[in-house]
Amino acid sequence: MNYRTLDDLAGGQRVVVRLDLNSPVEDGRVRDNRRFSRHARTVRDLVDADHGVAVLAHQGRPGRDTFLPLEQHADILAGHVDHPVEYVPDTYGAEALAAIRDLEGGDVVVLENVRMTEDELPEKPPEEHAESDLVRTLAPEFDAYVGDAYSTAHRSHASIVGLPTVMEAYAGRVMVAEYEANSAIATRDFEGEVTxxxxxxKATDVIEVMTALEDKVDNFLLGGIAGELFLRAVGYEVGRDIGDMDLYDTQYEQNRERIQRLIExxxxxxxxxxxxxxxxxDGRRHEDTVADVKNKDDDYLDVGTDTIERYADIAANSEAVFVKGALGVFEDERFSDGTVRVLEAVARCDCFSVVGGGDTSRAIEMYGMDEADFSHVSIAGGAYINALTGEPLAGVEALRQVDGEPETQA
Incomplete structure (x- = not known):
């Protein structure tokens, strides 16, 4: 991808930076997480270069309990940046414009939740978003736009694609790191095995990724819902809903033909x-061999010991490992073995490794592993899937420009 980064941005300017600070919320309190620490590097670098910085970000969607103002986010971000961050309860009205115009080098403000504006959420082409009130009001107030919200880059929203269409645009630190690591499976050639x-x-997502990468991957280590669906397709009596469960049967019907084709x-x-x-x-962990299951009476929550040993060995001897989804319900320690032991094997080996998806990457922190032992731990969900499957990301494409004009690719 050809783009400009913060290293190409001359210092001492007024910039608007789009971050993705969307976070879990418990009892109205926003939880600190790795998104703040990752984006803090971009904000610190902008402050160090004497830029006046206005942050655009979102939290939740209208109508949901997680749809909150960004006051807590400003406080959490300030702690990670180790620098004052002011919260402005307005996105592009008079109060926001006054705060923006008062920005001096090293100042940082967080504008109000951009999804509280009517212009943000509709999925529209960049040129249509460029005509929105949000973009037409904010763009003239800044010298440059910094796109760092990789996790939301698959959304064609106003702050993601509209602003960079009419402004000089640069990729932030998170955007660069995420894009290059997550697209490596499609863009890099590995001499050894890729696992x-x-x-x-979300078996449908997994099967979509597998279909897109079938000629790039040497070993697909199957687990979770997808693992049972593939077992069902070859005749084992698993991969079916029991009781009022709604996890397996619908996804199997949706993907039966693609599963069968991949198997063949x-x-x-x-x-x-x-x-x-x-x-x-008795409340304890028990295991069945798949050949012994004659009728699915239990909800299977992890892969078993034999499977874990085989998977860990394959991963440890691969040149590259990409993780898309957990092998079990790792949040419950009894059923964390598959996910954790395979991640530990990847961490120990000398391979290129990417752990993707917000849920799976949480296992690294929960079980005391070190992120530094992996090549990249992604904070993205949908954008990670798009990168793996080779689908274009609207927020990335919007950065492919020079002096405000789309860049032509050779």
Whole structure:
């Protein structure tokens, strides 16, 4: 990707930077998480270069309990930047414009939740967003736009694509790191084996990724909902809903043909679980071999011991490992073995490794692993999937420009 970065931005300017500070909320309190620490590097670098900085960000969506003002976010960000950050309860009205015009070098303000404006959320082409009141009001107030919200880069929203369409645009530190790591599976050539851990609850997403990367990946380590669906497709009595569960049957019907095609086209690349773990009547972890399951009576919550050992060995001997989804319900320590032990094997090996998806990456922190032992730990969800599948990201494409004009690719 050809783009300008912060290293190309002359110091001492007034800039607007789009971050993704969207965070979990508990009882009205915003939880600190790695998004703040990651984006803090971009903000610190802008402050150090004597820029006056206005932050655009969002929290939740209208109508949801997580749809909150950004006052707490400004306080949390200030702690990570180790620099004062002012909250402005306005996005592009008179109060916001006054705060922007008062910016001096080294000042940082967080403008109000951009999704509280009517212009932000509609999915529109960049040129239409460029005509919105939000963009037409804010753009003239700044010398440059910095796009750092990689996690939201798959959304064609006004602050993501409209502003960089009419302004000099630069990629922030998070945008560069995320894009280059997450797209590596499609853009880099690896001499050794490439392995993907394919798990999680969203089997449809996983199967979409597998279909896009079937010729790039040597080993798909199947787990989670997707793992059971593939086992069901080859005749094992798993991968079915029980009770009032709604996780398996619908996704199986939606993906049956794609699953069957992948099985037929890649019999040696698909690595199936041989055993699965469940909660017994005694509340403890128990395991079944998939061949012994005659009727699915239990909800399987992790891959079993034999599967874990095989998967860890394959991952440890790969040149590159990409993680898309957990192998089990790692939030419950009883069923964390598959996810944690395979991640630990990846961390120990000398390979290029990317752990993607907000949920899966949480396991690293929960179980005391060091992010530095992985090549990249992504904070993105949907954008990570788009990068893996080679789908263009609207927020990335908007940065492909020179002096406000779209850049032509050779």
């Amino acid at each position: 993907m851990v394919a798990g999680g609850k 086209a890649h019999p040696s690349e698909l690595v199936f679980p041989t055993d699965l773990a469940y909660e017994g009547d």
